[in-house]
Amino acid sequence: ENPVVEKLELAEPHLAGWLSSLGLGVEYIRSQGNTLFYRDDQGAEIPVLDLVGGYGSAILGHNNPDIVAYAKSLLDEGTPIHAQFSRHPYANDLAWKINGIIQREFGTDEHYAAVFANSGAEAVEVAVKHAELDRVMKVAELTERIEAHLDEARAAVRSGARIATDGAVDLLGPDLAPGDAGDIDRLLDAVRAANSERLSARPVFLAPEGSFHGKLVGSVQLTHNVGYRSPFSALAAQCRFVPLDQPDALEKTVAQERRTVLDLTVEDGVVRLTERELPVICAFILEPIQGEAGIRVLDRAAVRRVQEVLATIDCPIIVDEVQSGMGRSGAFFASSHLGLQGDYYTLAKSLGGGVAKAALTLIRGSRYRTDFELVHSSTYAKDSFSTLIAGRTVDLLEADDGRAYRLAAERGDRLLAMLGRLREEFGDIVKDVRGRGLMIGLDFHDQSESTSEIIRDQAQAGLLGYLFAGYLLRVHAIRIFPTASATNTLRIEPSVYLTDDEIARADKGLRDLIEVLRKQDGETLLHA
Ligand code: F0G
Numbered sequence: 001e002n003p004v005v006e007k008l009e010l011a012e013p014h015l016a017g018w019l020s021s022l023g024l025g026v027e028y029i030r031s032q033g034n035t036l037f038y039r040d041d042q043g044a045e046i047p048v049l050d051l052v053g054g055y056g057s058a059i060l061g062h063n064n065p066d067i068v069a070y071a072k073s074l075l076d077e078g079t080p081i082h083a084q085f086s087r088h089p090y091a092n093d094l095a096w097k098i099n100g101i102i103q104r105e106f107g108t109d110e111h112y113a114a115v116f117a118n119s120g121a122e123a124v125e126v127a128v129k130h131a132e133l134d135r136v137m138k139v140a141e142l143t144e145r146i147e148a149h150l151d152e153a154r155a156a157v158r159s160g161a162r163i164a165t166d167g168a169v170d171l172l173g174p175d176l177a178p179g180d181a182g183d184i185d186r187l188l189d190a191v192r193a194a195n196s197e198r199l200s201a202r203p204v205f206l207a208p209e210g211s212f213h214g215k216l217v218g219s220v221q222l223t224h225n226v227g228y229r230s231p232f233s234a235l236a237a238q239c240r241f242v243p244l245d246q247p248d249a250l251e252k253t254v255a256q257e258r259r260t261v262l263d264l265t266v267e268d269g270v271v272r273l274t275e276r277e278l279p280v281i282c283a284f285i286l287e288p289i290q291g292e293a294g295i296r297v298l299d300r301a302a303v304r305r306v307q308e309v310l311a312t313i314d315c316p317i318i319v320d321e322v323q324s325g326m327g328r329s330g331a332f333f334a335s336s337h338l339g340l341q342g343d344y345y346t347l348a349k350s351l352g353g354g355v356a357k358a359a360l361t362l363i364r365g366s367r368y369r370t371d372f373e374l375v376h377s378s379t380y381a382k383d384s385f386s387t388l389i390a391g392r393t394v395d396l397l398e399a400d401d402g403r404a405y406r407l408a409a410e411r412g413d414r415l416l417a418m419l420g421r422l423r424e425e426f427g428d429i430v431k432d433v434r435g436r437g438l439m440i441g442l443d444f445h446d447q448s449e450s451t452s453e454i455i456r457d458q459a460q461a462g463l464l465g466y467l468f469a470g471y472l473l474r475v476h477a478i479r480i481f482p483t484a485s486a487t488n489t490l491r492i493e494p495s496v497y498l499t500d501d502e503i504a505r506a507d508k509g510l511r512d513l514i515e516v517l518r519k520q521d522g523e524t525l526l527h528a
Contacts, residue, residue: 022463022470022526031062034494034502036479048473049505051480053493056291056323059350059438060396060404061495067353070392071385079384084377091116091382094391098362101398102345105336112345112362115372116382120322120348121214123359124285127318127344128218130363130372131283132203132237134316137369138279139199146195146263146276150188153264153271157184161269168273171262184271191262191273201259203282205239206250206315210293212484213285213320222285225292225485237282244302250309257281277313283344284310285318288334294486295434295441303338316343316367322359323439326350327397328493330409330437337436343367353393356386407496412437414500415492418507426514431488440492441483442510444468447517454522462487468513471525476509 009016019025030037030045034053037045050062060067095114102112115130117123157163165181172181175194180186205222207213213222218236223229240257242250260275284306290296310317319342324334326347331337333345348359357380363372380386397404412435419433419442432443447459458467465482468490472478483491494502516524 022466023474024466024470026473033061033063033497034499036062046477048477048479049502051478051490051492051494051506053438053495054354055349055481056328056439056493057349057352058354058495059326059328059408060353060393061497062354064353064355064396066396067355067389067392071355071389074385074388079388081383081385082379083384084379084382088382088384088387090384090391091387094360094387094394095362097391097394097398098347098360101332101394102362105331105333106341108341111365113365113368115361115363115376116378116387117348117359117361118357118378118380119214119216119359120320120346121216121219122378122381123322123346123348123361124213124219124222124318124320125216126361126376127285127346127363128205128222128237128283129376130361130369131316131318131344133372133375134367134369135203135279135282137371142261142276142278143195143199146261149264149266150191153266154184154188156266156269156271161266161271163187164270164272171273171275187264187273191264195261198259198261198278201278201280203237203280204257205237205282206253206284207239207241208244208286208290208298209241210290210296210485211239211241211285211287212290212292213287214322223292228484239285244299244306247302247305250306254281254309254313279314281313281315283316283318285320287320287322287324288338288340289324289329289436289439291323291439291491292484292486294443294483294489295439295491297434297436298338300338303340307340316364318342318344318346320346322346322348323493326393327405327408327496328438330405330412332397332405334436334439351390351393352386353389353396356389358386358390360390404496408437411494411496411498411503412440414503415440415498415506418503419492419510422507422510422514426518429514429517435492438493438496438498441486441489442492443486443489444517446488450520450522452520452522454526455517455520456522458522459488464488465490467525471516471528472509472513475528476505476512478506478509 026038028036028038034050036048036050040046115126117126163182168181172190176190207222211224213219220229221236222239224241240253242253259278259280261278263274263276265272265274319335321333343364345362352358423430423433431445434441447455450456458464465487469481472480480490483489
């Protein structure tokens, strides 16, 4: 007989303990569609309505039968999962499928190259790395052009050209003694010294306030949440977060980050010192519908302003569709509703059909640097299993003339209508309802002044949404969670197959939660 050993928790032990304290520490044993199952003490399977939808990875439902059958068939056929450095026509097929969608949704005929990855954060880092490679190559091209100009200036002075010294001291400052501006060799030395300093400027990224782009070393610096980002800020390039609701904020930030290098021109026998723009803003990254900030659809006019300002400095836009993409908004790309054609798109989460880990970065052809292919790769990226499943997932979304997108829009409208009624009836508890399609946020009023100590404590700890989650799971068998950085907002991201019954169940559970909150009954929320 084996003695029963109480196993010490080693897999993220703190998280497991915390989840249990809120009644969230259940073990799911099976999942299907919008349902996850756990076993109760008597061994009976308890179905749970999953409104989290795998944090956005299950747009076609958990264990979608089509995708599961396809995955099984791939394994049965012995698909060559690992065949790096060989031809991958299936990856090309997926890239073409998504290019077709880009052409349809953005009305463009430009092609996008596809680079494959394993997670959303990696797809973001692919975009970031590519944008930086592009920037570094542009800086190298600029440096080369300037070197040629300096040589030309020197030759011109040798053949009698005059040096226009006015303004040179201002531009070169301490690098140039006042009497040296008229001496071409000293001037060239000063220009080179100033440029080598200026060229060492670190790249900077821009993003809207509230952005979430992942938790890897690079991507976490693009994630606004201080707790996630700040311990690691020494590890990667920095991002400036811009309030998009302030019309001039972006222009001001761009002006503050403006850097130049020095160049010499020769015209009509006169050598003149000039400034050239040094690209230091590597990219602007945004989510068309911000997820972790509490489900916030970006404002169309604000996005247009972003596009206009960035166009003046030729700065690329990375459109992170990791959470909003794959049809969730009612179109494949949520950015298509905003008329925002990106230079980069990232996809992950539902790309693997809820079954495989798959991620993809698309890069606008006119910006694409082929050198990138040699500097980014990963063992499992572009493997046949996940990439073929991604292709099948896209096919399922596109089937019947995009029925899945219509479902996402229609189911989303139903959910929004139901939640909107809650907002109307219980405006004292429900603050706002936001979102589009199947990416919806239900925002509750702050409870940090609650008369219940339990509610007050959780609210002050920023864990209110988790308290609600525990209650809804225990009492209503509904799985729901807050967004990562706005924990008063519950996120609702089910699959397109959400039924009217499931919406009614959500309505019933949420109404009951609201009643309990109205009574300020913390005891029930934590222990019922
Ligand atoms: N970008 C966005 C917009 C995301 O929402 C996420 C993840 C990522 C990138 C990173 O993707 O987890 O596959 O590395 N959002 C998670 C969430 C954390 O809670 O929805 P990942």
